[in-house]
Amino acid sequence: MLYTENIMIYNWHRQHKESLTTGDKAADVVRNGMGSWRFVFLFVLFMLIWAALNAIGPMLHWDPYPFILLNLFLSTLAALQGAILLIAAKRQDAISSAMAKHDYETNIRAKKEIEELMTIHQNQMRMIQTIHDEIIKKKTE
DSSP: EEEEEEEEEEOHHHHHHTTTOOOHHHHHHHHHOOOOHHHHHHHHHHHHHHHHHHHSSSOOOOSSSTTHHHHHHHHHHHHHHHHHHHHHHHHHHHHHHHHHHHHHHHHHHHHHHHHHHHHHHHHHHHHHHHHHHHHHHHOOO
C-alpha cells in the first residue's frame, strides 16, 4: 500500500501476485503457454515431424503407422490440458471474485470520502452565505 497526502492507494494486483503459490504460478505459466499460437504451431510441427520420421523417414520407425504411441501421448496431453484448464478457470473465478470485492471496498471508501467532501462543501457554503449576509447588512446600514 502506498500513502500519498493521507490518501491510501491499495495495489490489489501486487498483493495478489505476491500471495500466489508455486502451483498457482505453474498453472498460469502452463495455461498461458498452451493457450498461445506459438504452442499451436509448435505442436503441429511436432506432429508433422513425428509422422514424417515414422512413416517415410530412413531412420528406425519406433511408432509405425497408425501411430499408436503418438495417440497415447495425445490422449494423455488432452487429459492434462483439461485438468489444467479447469484449474485455470477456478483460479480466474477466484481472481474475479477478489477483484469484485476490492472494487466494492473501493467504492465504499470513495462514497465515504465524497460524503465528507459534500459535508465540507455545505459548511463552506453556509459560511459564505453568512459572510455574504453580513456584507449586505453592513452595506445597508
